[in-house]
Amino acid sequence: MSSEAGAGNLRTAVIGVGYLGRFHAQKYRQIEGSQLVAVVDANAEAAQRVATELGVEASTDYLAILDRVDAISIAVPTPLHHAVAMAALERGVHVLVEKPIATTVVQAREMVAAAAQRGCVLQVGHLERFNPAIVAAVSKLQTPRFVESHRLAPFKQRGTDVSVVLDLMIHDIDLIQELVGQPIESIDAVGAQVFSGEIDIVNARIRFRGGCVANTTASRVSLKQERKIRIFQDDAYLSIDMQQKILTVIRKKDAAPVESPAQVAIEEESYDQGDALRDEIAAFLKAIREKSAPVVTGEDGLRALETATRITELVLASPSGRTVSPGPAT
Known part of the structure; x- marks a missing residue:
């Protein structure tokens, strides 16, 4: 990945920009200290629509952007969480993954272990x-x-x-x-x-x-x-x-x-009413900068999934x- 993101903007991306992922992308675009680099979706039309709205790059291949970002949100369908998260974590990219953390407990444990091994923040999107x-x-x-x-x-x-x-x-x-x-x-x-x-x-x-x-x-x-x-x-x-x-x-x-x-x-x-999603993403970026545990850890997501x-x-x-x-x- 990238340079360590202690100073300056964190380079961010959203993988999966359907209904919920589009909101993630909007928040990353708005939050100070976040530089939204790209949005990714297997549906090229969906990716381009959100990219045009926010003035960023569109892609259909998440592997192509992982070496250019510090942190990502994963908002793809649940069965794809594990594959996308593991690819990111193995490259040292911090991950905010929508709930549930994964489809199976085995997958979730692998994600938690990979985050610990690479020193990455793994936050799970339990928005409540x-x-x-x-x-x-x-x-x-x-x-x-x-x-x-x-x-x-x-x-x-x-x-x-x-x-x-x-x-x-x-x-x-x-x-x-x-x-x-x-x-x-x-x-x-x-x-x-x-x-x-x-x-x-x-x-x-x-x-x-x-x-x-x-x-x-x-x-x-x-x-x-x-x-x-x-x-x-x-x-x-x-x-x-x-x-x-x-x-x-x-x-x-x-x-x-x-x-x-x-x-x-x-x-x-x-x-x-506030903006819980914005607060969630801001907390994720803060945990990265401060090298601290996120509000909802990968272990929390694993526990809930178990x-x-x-x-x-x-x-x-x-x-x-x-x-x-x-x-x-x-």
Whole structure:
């Protein structure tokens, strides 16, 4: 690759400029300290359209640009994540890869190992980590006892190259594991195919060491759109609307008489919609410059994929689901 990018602009590129990749390219073009060199897509027309919009080079061959950049975003279909990331990491190029990190746990482990070997930043695009309501909730968390999440969306053809577990639920898997901070002891899961050839709706119950239980549902066959997570702990109940960017904290009032019905104090805060993708990319570039760990590491992406893989295996093994201990995933 390139010169080490501690000073001056980081030379960047986006591999895959479909629906989401186009937004990545726009952010790299806008962020100070990023010099967007090229956009790449197997569809020459798509690549040229985004390149013309942003005034940069278009290419259909990602291998042709890797020696001219310091960092890339990978927004190609999930089955291609591993091949593109490995080619970049082996050349010493820093990688921000859209979630899920890869299709299989074996692929993800290879990516994490390659990044460590070459001293590259490998960040995974779990965008909800940059949601302002989630960021605000972290400071109010103590020891979660029960977590409930719902991620619902109407059916769209985009994303159906993978199951709803890898398409939608993996966002909440990553959040829940990060917020609980304990190893998983067991998982129950049920799900079904509805409109696509992959699993379209799933419910999983995850039990953690220390006693916390998380109940998470993801559906891409719903009539409404919803992204909510509720966290119960000893002193409070937190409700986070990730779509509307609203955090509600409900606590028992200290002054409530013991013999009377519990009186509660409700705090609700709304946050600006902001630009989570811009924040995510800015954090990626900052980690490169500072030679520090990114907000969402390759190991985080691997951990989320391991859990998602176990949930998928449970659903495929039995329509009614079953319990599994968290042994090695493959």
